[in-house]
Amino acid sequence: MNSSYARRRRVNALMLALTALCAAVSASVLLGILGYIAWRGASSLSWAFLTRLPAPVGETGGGIANAIVGSAKVVGTAALLGIPVGVASGLYLAEYGRRGRFGFLVRYAADVMNGVPSIVIGLFAYALVVMPMKRFSALSGSVALALIMIPVVLRSTEDFVGQVPGTIREAALALGVPRWKAVAFVVLPTARRGILTASLLALSRAAGETAPLIFTSFGSPYWDQGLLNPIATLPQTLYNYAISPYEDWHRQAWAAALVLMLFVLAVNASARLWLRPPQGSSS
Amino acid sequence: MNPIMNQDPAAPSSTPAPAPPPRAAAKPVALSVRDLRAGYAGGAAVLKGVSLDISERRVTAIIGPSGCGKSTLIRCLNRLHEALPGAFCDGQIMLGGRSVLDWDPVLLRREVGMVFQRPNPFPTMNIFDNVAAGLTLNGERDRAKIAERVESSLRRAALWDEVKDKLKSPGTGLSGGQQQRLCIARALAVEPRVLLMDEPCSALDPVATARIEELLLEIKETLTVVIVTHNMQQAARVSEYTAFMLSGELVEFGPTQGLFTKPADKRTEDYVTGRFG
């Protein structure tokens, strides 16, 4: 009895220590990545790097200003295309499509699309936009990123609108407000915090996507030349530099990684911190 | 200002009332309900043929054990009941000589306002915007008129003095009783003819309850109030007429004092004397 209990105690301690080790490994991977990127990136980061165009192949120096602007354009356009569609469809599901076949199908399609690899989404944007237009373009990249954002925004909007208490909806209806106004001007604003957070998270994910951009927005060493031309983006420039044979480009890849990571993590972290609701706001 | 207000209230209804009311009220009738049946998705009827006349500018209380259909009844009066998916409602409700089922529900609800069980100010709006919501959401642009209506509604709801200095702060920051009076002000701002109150004090403490009862006595000067309550003392304090409901049927309806002191029905007597169950 006693020895068996001691053995159980030992198993307990061992297994719990193992789980702690797992958590430590997971956490240290993150810290390791952050620290290493900061260390390698910071030494190459400079004002010139952020404000200059890339140097011609073979020359050292140059910057990624066009890629930063390009990423902002491609991701911004994607947000303009994707977020309204995601919010509107999520609102539909929460307000009119809770039951019924159409609602189920839309929900299922969103879940499927959410699981589709981003490279396949890129392939779709390629077949949909690049092939008919016979050219790589910023627009096709934005379409791909928008398709990545829509399911995320859609499902979160549905969740957050669904959490708005029915009494808020009824209070608006009882004032003699038409249903669409009650939904658009009372229910939707009540859920706006969650929706905004989800949109920011989707945006930060889209900003880091590389795979679907390789054969849509394609990349470019120049300043942006409009939505219908190829455009440089930050993740893809980073990718090109990383797999290149040039030492100087590797250095720039680390700096670009630091810029990209700072942006993505800042948006992501602030969205998550902001989402935590103030006490007592939900009932 | 509202097109509905200009309609002749004496216009003959298209159908004669199917049955005389159980006990005709002395005052002019604001709402007349005949043979009302209603229920929810996939369920049996919760209201099994209710008929009663609600007097103008009086407080009518509806009492009864929970589940008797009293909330469903008043939610039929402003057709909020049918906003629930699958809910059904049949029978006749006349407002100003016209069947409420002939109204556009949206316009009807501007005539028949409602206050709910739990205070539900709009969480994204400040106090002013909450009271103004019924006006602004319906397209009123005249700022002076809105401000004037907000003030008068808050005064009628006995809340003006407490909030006049913080109209721009969120409505959800008020105490429970204040929030409920804010909701009353919000309903009054639309200038309804009838105000429905669904257990408006059940979430409030006794002091807040007393304030709401006081203000009821004032607002009934200008409008008809129907109040659902599980609290018989409250019914006795605030109402002129009381209806007692049981299992979806109207058991007894009449002047409050009579109903509490000389109930005609045995079941009413059992309920008001606490012997129910």
Place this chain on the structure above:
Amino acid sequence: MGCAAPVIPPPTGRGRARVPGPRERAGDAFFRRALAVAASLILLVALALAWQLASASRQTWTSLGPAFLWRTGWNPVDDSFGALPFLYGTAVTSALAMLIALPLGVGSAIFLTELAPRRAAQALSFAVELLAAVPSVILGLMGVFLLVPAVRAVEPPLSRALGFLPLFRGAPYGVGLLSAGLILAVMILPYITAISREVLLTVPRPLKEGMHALGATRWEVVRGVCLPYARTGIAGAAFLALGRALGETMAVTMVIGNAPTISASLFSPAYTMSAVIANELAEAAGDAHLSALIAVGLTLFALTVVINGLARLLIYRLENRS
């Protein structure tokens, strides 16, 4: 709808007829339809995606048929296409990643829910969520310059110790299945941890307390109550993570070596479905090449839909239970 006759209101027997106010009713209907149009967009996109990929890869399917999936040669120059090396690479790297990340992730989740003080658990969970947000191209960069040299250094001793298994034989390239599997493990670890943690948090307290009251140790409670209760949810998490691993592109592309070969050794360079699309699509040599690449994409799409379908099924079932 071209009816010119005046609209006669229906008889108002028993007051049932509704004469809607024209403005409100029209607004409601318009609003609902506009939202429905937006909602149907995602449905259309999902269908259009499958259809587009199918039609753009028709050439491959008609010339090779399903044999495309088990042919081994991939040589765009002489129009020889077989997807097996990519399927193999995807399968092996994903399996390796699951093997590493599943125990680590579930272990971390147990630590976070059952052992760690609340504050620490919150901070760690937050860190895990941030790890999920690190763009995969950044992990790939780390892979190229940090992981690959490390793996290259580890491979010879590993080979000496475990070389009796074909898995650990071969020249130490660094790039290859092992590196790709490791980096995929890092990518899916946060998903498994986060979802497992959510599932473990739903284990009812009385169940755990009941077991504690019987004198069980903490670990025995975890093993006897928490894990069995959370099994379905953890399986769902695993499938979701597997779906991600199968389709993950950038980090893998950068460290797998990109060689369409099939080798039993984890050390040898290989190729995955997503990597070949990423590398070759923009410079596809011709229609046949393009079609074959899109056929690979269609296969990957079908695979992830099935895996995610299973995951959803498990998770829907879980939601119905609670």
